[in-house]
Amino acid sequence: MPFSKHGYPRPLILKRGEEVWLRPVRPEEDDKEIFAFLSRLSAEDRWYLDFDASDPETVRYHFIKYNPNKILPIVATNDKGQVVGLATLERSHPSARGHIGRVRVVVQPFYRNQRLGTYLLLDLIQLAVNVGLRVLTASFIKGVEDNAIRAARRLDFFEQAVVPEYAKDSRGNRYDLVIMVKRIHRGYDDF
Template identity: 35%
Template sequence: MSLDRYPKEIILKDHTEIVLRPIEEGDLDNMVQFYKHLQVPFRWFLKEDPCDPEIIQKWIANHQMRKAFFLLAVHDDQIVANAILLMRLYGGRKHVGRLRIILAPDFMGKQLGNWMIFDLTKRAMEKGLEKLRADFVVGVEDRSIKAFQKMHFVKEGLLTDYVQDEKGNYHDYQIMTKQINQEFSDF
């Protein structure tokens, strides 16, 4: 699996120039700052606190150990989005990758998320994965749900009142998947 295609320069629909590249050891402080500048609802539902440098260091280590592929979107030397393809190296779900994408609010609606989904789908194909999964909090991540549907992810399950927000309100949890067709690995 080649990293030769990075860094990759892309142009968003508003003509903003972005560089997509894998995370590096030196990105720790910028990643912490990226998450600290997000409103609480955008980071609350993650499994770990991304404002803790030790958590980001663990994510970087997982990238280096190939348990995950961590993609950053950079504009003017600032991280404006990150996406991750999580992979299991063993067991009954090693054929399934999980996607998570988080964008700074100023970069939503500009198709940056679509670029990142495409890139991680290609990476999943190269890794031989057969299916992708993405999970969303209904009422908080509705724009993401629509974007993933446009990328041919289908709703597989809805867990009602499954997660709580920072104020104690319950939200449904949407699970979506996409079957990967290996014949289209050159898209």
């Protein structure tokens, strides 16, 4: 399993000095805490997720009963054991897209702008290297997830495409979808 040699649990110190821990999802232990985390997100935050956070089967598929050959979920927990961040690395089956992964990161509002999302994304990049991926993709809604776009750019993601007026908010306002790509380098000889 790719998690075994990745150094979990991994402590992090956020900008305000709080310690959080990154680790893989523990299916038998994290079920309730993941649902609690998703329920603490505002209705607006849940609106922009690309999965239905209110559907228990969807949540279990992605984060609890996941197939480790397809989805690698990690959580960030605070000192009370609460999940405060959730991230996934999704892989295609071995085929023409078998070298490509997709990343998703969700952070509780209180923990935003503390670099937690950046740390989670960085951890997913390292996981991608460990499992042999060569390309990562991420999609963001421009005008809503601008901080996440900036964080991805700092980690060498670049805009591959912008799909105009692709997403909409709950009031019907339309937003562009930004598709970002990162090429994974394993060593200096890749440059």
